[in-house]
Amino acid sequence: MFTYKDHAVQTHDLLKVNPECLLDEATARGDAVPRWAEECVRQVSFAVVRRDLRRETCLPIGIRGYERSQRWATSCSRQALLHVIAPSQLLEVSADPSRVGEVPALQSLQILKTLWRDFDRPWGPGGSVGFELATGSRVANAESDLDIVIRAAKPITIEEAQFRCAQAKNLPAIVDIRVETPECGFSMKEYAREDRKEILLRTPNGPVLGSDPWHEQADMLNVANSFERAGN
């Protein structure tokens, strides 16, 4: 587990990074750095934590580019890391009122904050809305979905998932809710379906089909971790 100031850093967290340090590390490893990625790191200096096998000393991260197809997957050491922001911390950030008028996803987040006042699990915006709130960089647009991340250490019942999905329906933007358990991440909408059998679980080893996001993967992850330890 990678901890920073006593908190575990998790998938979807946003990291403020030292651009020169990050780029030097990538060059030292011999990684090819796309020109747009270098520009974006220098301009915005923020990265998103990716899902991947973890080491104690560095984090898998992704750099957003200008286009949807531009995502640079790299890693970040402790030396290059300046600050960590979890999606739930972004609920405290107020969006620029003129942006709320232009971006339905930002407006939807305001409505959801009211609807989910009583929701007692850590949750917050990810994707372009989360990135914009954290960085002030105007990456969300009129077509953006609102990506929501819920951290669920304890199981969510199907009824609870159906209730939260229903609340998030019919907002100005499409709301895409990702639940993160200690083992994996999954779509709340798929989990909430009546007719579902298996759903897609995103694990550090890649996607798998399974039915219990809180338990099913434990054995497989232990096997993978022991491989990783053996490899080190």
Place this chain on the structure above:
Amino acid sequence: MERIEFDYPATHAVLKKAHVGVVGSGDLEVLLEPLDGDSAHVSILTSVDGFRNTWKAVLDRFFASYQGAVRIQIHDAGATPGSVLLRLQQAVEVSQR
């Protein structure tokens, strides 16, 4: 947004349709339906442009071991090739249930 289409030969009929997945970040929705004749048709609508060759590689791999006469519609929101293959296999499994 980009639309991509492919055709593959098919050898056996499929009786049931299947609908799996969700259109959400990094995921995709797959609708698989029986098709008359001896071919399979795949139609992809993806939010990420410029990955035609990757789609072809994934579908070539899938149809190397699947010969159902089907129409497959994919609505993609930036899924990885691993997720695409998993969803296609899930759709086949549901159509055989």
